[in-house]
Amino acid sequence: MAEGTYPKTAANTVNRYKHQATYDVETIHSIVNSTAVLHVSFVPDPSDPTPIILPMIGQMGAYPGDEASGDSTWKCYLHGYVSSRIMNLTRSNEQGIPLCVAATKVDGFVLTLSPNSHNYNYRSAILQGHGTIVEDVDEKLWAMKLITNSVVPDRYDNTRVPPDNAEMQSTNILKMCISSASGKVREGCPEDERKDMKREDVLDSVWTGVIPVYEKLADPIEGPYNRIKNVPDHVGKWVKEENERRETYTREAAKKPAPLKRPKASS
Amino acid sequence: MAEGTYPKTAANTVNRYKHQATYDVETIHSIVNSTAVLHVSFVPDPSDPTPIILPMIGQMGAYPGDEASGDSTWKCYLHGYVSSRIMNLTRSNEQGIPLCVAATKVDGFVLTLSPNSHNYNYRSAILQGHGTIVEDVDEKLWAMKLITNSVVPDRYDNTRVPPDNAEMQSTNILKMCISSASGKVREGCPEDERKDMKREDVLDSVWTGVIPVYEKLADPIEGPYNRIKNVPDHVGKWVKEENERRETYTREAAKKPAPLKRPKASS
Numbered sequence: 001m002a003e004g005t006y007p008k009t010a011a012n013t014v015n016r017y018k019h020q021a022t023y024d025v026e027t028i029h030s031i032v033n034s035t036a037v038l039h040v041s042f043v044p045d046p047s048d049p050t051p052i053i054l055p056m057i058g059q060m061g062a063y064p065g066d067e068a069s070g071d072s073t074w075k076c077y078l079h080g081y082v083s084s085r086i087m088n089l090t091r092s093n094e095q096g097i098p099l100c101v102a103a104t105k106v107d108g109f110v111l112t113l114s115p116n117s118h119n120y121n122y123r124s125a126i127l128q129g130h131g132t133i134v135e136d137v138d139e140k141l142w143a144m145k146l147i148t149n150s151v152v153p154d155r156y157d158n159t160r161v162p163p164d165n166a167e168m169q170s171t172n173i174l175k176m177c178i179s180s181a182s183g184k185v186r187e188g189c190p191e192d193e194r195k196d197m198k199r200e201d202v203l204d205s206v207w208t209g210v211i212p213v214y215e216k217l218a219d220p221i222e223g224p225y226n227r228i229k230n231v232p233d234h235v236g237k238w239v240k241e242e243n244e245r246r247e248t249y250t251r252e253a254a255k256k257p258a259p260l261k262r263p264k265a266s267s
Numbered sequence: 268m269a270e271g272t273y274p275k276t277a278a279n280t281v282n283r284y285k286h287q288a289t290y291d292v293e294t295i296h297s298i299v300n301s302t303a304v305l306h307v308s309f310v311p312d313p314s315d316p317t318p319i320i321l322p323m324i325g326q327m328g329a330y331p332g333d334e335a336s337g338d339s340t341w342k343c344y345l346h347g348y349v350s351s352r353i354m355n356l357t358r359s360n361e362q363g364i365p366l367c368v369a370a371t372k373v374d375g376f377v378l379t380l381s382p383n384s385h386n387y388n389y390r391s392a393i394l395q396g397h398g399t400i401v402e403d404v405d406e407k408l409w410a411m412k413l414i415t416n417s418v419v420p421d422r423y424d425n426t427r428v429p430p431d432n433a434e435m436q437s438t439n440i441l442k443m444c445i446s447s448a449s450g451k452v453r454e455g456c457p458e459d460e461r462k463d464m465k466r467e468d469v470l471d472s473v474w475t476g477v478i479p480v481y482e483k484l485a486d487p488i489e490g491p492y493n494r495i496k497n498v499p500d501h502v503g504k505w506v507k508e509e510n511e512r513r514e515t516y517t518r519e520a521a522k523k524p525a526p527l528k529r530p531k532a533s534s
Contacts (some may be wrong), residue, residue, distance in 0.1 A: 053369035
């Protein structure tokens with residue numbers, strides 16, 4: 001478990017809805033690590049400031065080998081094909097390449113009296129840093145297991161492992177050292193401006209509330225060559241428990257007091 | 268409805284899993300327009316190739332005023348606060364700023380025999396282009412309605428409209444002209460490499476299948492100052508129908524033949 005806060009700098013300081021901003025390391029890591037697809041941005045050609053975004057699978061973690069040598073900061077590990085553009089570009093730059101990673105979870109649609117006060121309940125995290133290719137075989141295997149288990153816990157040890165030479169060659173792991181990070185969390189019921197709260201005609205005609213939203217895992221469907229009769233616990237039981245956790249979070253977030261009306265958290 | 272295909276260029280040509288790539292205008296627009304949060308990337312400082320990503324709400328559409336003057340291409344409209352960094356930067360550049368927009372939907376976790384063959388069913392779209400601020404009031408109102416209704420259809424006319432002067436001033440709409448676009452779609456059951464399909468011990472011990480995933484809308488929860496007794500149809504009925512559509516898509520995608528085994532679509 002990582003603790004503390006990321007430093008506030010010009011690059012990451014949130015200016016809009018500051019009360020929803022967070023620099024808490026644990027909160028930011030948990031948003032990244034519970035997001036099924038990370039959006040990764042980089043600039044393919046430094047002479048042209050047009051970025052590209054790739055959807056990638058990744059996880060934050062602290063590699064025990066780094067910790068043993070005194071570096072306990074968490075890195076973001078991203079999984080990709082060996083000859084993808086982002087891997088080729090990273091490989092050709094000894095210093096690595098500047099990256100931005102975004103993770104966003106939509107937790108609810110907040111429906112208010114006016115269109116302008118409409119909002120989402122959400123959790124988002126933005127990381128900036130430098131990515132390099134993981135060359136160390138132990139670290140690479142550790143990251144592959146970390147990333148596979150982020151999709152379904154314990155999945156790695158329930159598959160045909162370890163990866164063979166061809167598989168190790170065809171996959172690259174990008175390791176991103178974080179230079180700057182911030183998060184933003186909105187939870188709570190609708191909140192309207194005073195001018196609309198005074199309008200009886202508006203209050204009498206517009207439904208206000210929250211539609212909670214969560215990424216639901218439907219019942220697992222076996223594939224054509226599956227021979228295992230019962231869905232194993234690491235899949236079936238996990239799907240049930242995970243849906244309960246997700247629905248509970250999103251429904252409770254919808255019922256909390258609105259952000260601006262909440263007593264300030266002491267920090 | 269827009270038709271045709273986006274041109275294939277060096278910037279957008281998909282090299283990995285080409286059979287899953289699409290340049291079809293309608294497919295790309297539908298992925299963007301059914302994604303609750305778009306990830307928008309830009310480079311804040313042209314002398315430093317470090318991009319930033321913002322989660323934003325947006326929609327693609329063709330403004331009737333543009334169509335009347337002979338431009339029927341679809342633009343991506345993004346909604347933001349007037350003094351956010353992206354709006355300030357765009358305003359200060361007469362030519363607008365280079366943007367990349369990504370939309371990704373996770374449709375399922377594809378669990379195979381080996382970790383390396385694990386996959387997602389997903390739909391993703393990437394747009395590159397230039398963003399400028401919408402100054403025309405009619406176009407701005409049209410885009411605000413388009414974006415509000417993308418969250419919940421018909422919501423705009425069921426709220427206190429039109430926006431007043433202060434609301435028009437505090438909101439900016441970014442209009443992105445598309446220079447390059449591509450999409451990628453994976454649907455289907457698990458698919459493993461021949462070397463694992465020959466291993467009886469592996470086939471006898473590893474469960475393979477798909478966990479379908481979709482963004483579920485839970486039952487609407489009324490807010491503290493709501494006075495409307497029954498959830499209106501544009502919210503309640505829509506939530507039910509939308510969940511059915513989403514679950515059906517994701518479950519059917521899980522049952523389709525694997526991509527590499529499907530007969531090639533004629534194009």
